[in-house]
Amino acid sequence: xxxxxxxxxxxxxxxxxxxxxTVGFSSYASLMVPVHLGGNAEGxxxxxxxxxxxxxxxxxxxxxxxxxxxxxxDSISAADALLLQNAEQTAGEEVARAEALFRRTVGCSSAIExxxxxxxxxxxxxxxxxxxDLLVLGRQGVDDQGRMAVAANDxxxxxxxxxxxxxxxxxxxxxxxVVVAWKDTREARRAVWDALPFLVRxxxxxxxxVGPEANEQGIADVCSHLSQHHVAARPISxxxxxxxxxxxxxxxxxxxxxxxxxxxxxxxxxxxxWLFGGMSRDLLDTVPLCCLMSH
Numbered sequence: 001x002x003x004x005x006x007x008x009x010x011x012x013x014x015x016x017x018x019x020x021x022t023v024g025f026s027s028y029a030s031l032m033v034p035v036h037l038g039g040n041a042e043g044x045x046x047x048x049x050x051x052x053x054x055x056x057x058x059x060x061x062x063x064x065x066x067x068x069x070x071x072x073x074d075s076i077s078a079a080d081a082l083l084l085q086n087a088e089q090t091a092g093e094e095v096a097r098a099e100a101l102f103r104r105t106v107g108c109s110s111a112i113e114x115x116x117x118x119x120x121x122x123x124x125x126x127x128x129x130x131x132x133d134l135l136v137l138g139r140q141g142v143d144d145q146g147r148m149a150v151a152a153n154d155x156x157x158x159x160x161x162x163x164x165x166x167x168x169x170x171x172x173x174x175x176x177x178v179v180v181a182w183k184d185t186r187e188a189r190r191a192v193w194d195a196l197p198f199l200v201r202x203x204x205x206x207x208x209x210v211g212p213e214a215n216e217q218g219i220a221d222v223c224s225h226l227s228q229h230h231v232a233a234r235p236i237s238x239x240x241x242x243x244x245x246x247x248x249x250x251x252x253x254x255x256x257x258x259x260x261x262x263x264x265x266x267x268x269x270x271x272x273x274w275l276f277g278g279m280s281r282d283l284l285d286t287v288p289l290c291c292l293m294s295h
Contacts, residue, residue: 021136027055027197034125035063035098040168044138045105047166047173047290051136052111055197059109060132061102064117064124065148067090091118094148100190121150129161134194134292136137139284141168152284156265160192162294163265166285173290176203177258180233181249181279183209184217184249187264188273191294192222195262196229198292206256210248214239246282261287265295 033048035041045061052059067082069087095116106112117124140149152165166173175198182188184186191201199205205226209217215239223233242248251263266280283291 006047011114018107026200027053028057028133030058030060030132031055031134031136031210032060032062033102033136034121034127034138035061036138037094037097037101038149039240040138040141041101042105043169043171044136044166045053045102048170049094049106049109049134050172051164054201056111057133058111058113059106059278060113060115061099061106062094062115062125062128063098063102063148064119064121065094066120067091067100067118068147070082073189080291088118098148121148122154125150126158129159132161134162134164135159136164136166138166141166153281156284156293156295159295162191162292163285165293167288167290170290175201175258175260177256177291178202178205178260178262179249179253179256179258180205180222181210181261181263181283182207182217182219182222183264185264187266187295189264191262191264191292192226194294195292196231198228198260199226199231199233203232204256205231205232206236206258208238208249208250208252210238210252211242212239225228244277244282246287249279250287250289259289261289261291263291263293265293 031048031052033044035045048059051057067084067087069083095118099114099116102114103112113126135155137152137155140151152163156163178191178195178198207222207226209219209220219235219237223235226233236252238248238252249261261283263279263283265284278291283293
């Protein structure tokens with residue numbers, strides 16, 4: 001730990017040195033952003049580029065397009081070969097357009113990298129995530145349907161990395177005020193750890209627990225734990241019958257001026273949430289704020 005010199009006040013660099021000590025990791029060394037060609041394609045790239053500047057991170061753009069050959073029944077080999085050639089050319093052109101969009105959006109920087117493949121996008125993103133600390137993913141809008149776009153629901157369970165989900169039309173994130181949607185689950189604990197680079201830079205973090213068991217979730221312990229990482233955290237508890245826990249968390253975030261929600265993903269089984277509803281599904285599908293989620 002940093003020791004103050006006698007009769008002197010610490011300067012800002014000393015304070016940041018202490019805050020960014022060995023107690024927990026304080027930055028993301030590498031960010032990854034999947035790129036597609038939909039109407040909301042630029043927003044997540046711009047946001048990821050701004051975060052890369054903030055964290056002094058490498059930024060990796062990734063894109064994949066699967067080669068899809070139409071099948072028309074019995075055909076001769078020459079026709080099959082031509083269809084395959086045309087499909088490969090189309091997929092290659094889409095990937096090239098995605099790379100051009102990525103490079104044009106992020107501008108000139110030596111700390112960027114591009115990775116692409118003519119393969120199934122979900123599998124390619126999952127494999128490439130080994131090179132990143134955080135995946136910045138745009139939530140699909142009505143204009144984003146296409147074979148290059150991948151939904152967060154298709155990634156979060158198998159990624160092994162936190163996802164920063166960016167709603168349509170959002171291009172920036174201050175994260176000065178952050179809300180942790182807390183339930184005492186493994187996934188929530190993982191999310192708080194994965195979000196530490198944001199939390200240590202926030203002006204104020206609200207650890208919020210809502211629902212009938214809100215007072216039993218240990219939010220005071222979470223705030224105390226965060227204080228050991230030099231995070232200014234306050235507990236918020238709303239117990240009782242609540243129509244929608246997700247709406248309650250969003251309401252808390254908006255009241256506190258937060259633009260980032262941190263939450264665990266799928267503490268219950270994914271099938272149960274699809275059948276009966278749940279916070280993870282709602283956050284992944286509808287939340288109007290950026291949301292960092294871990295499983």
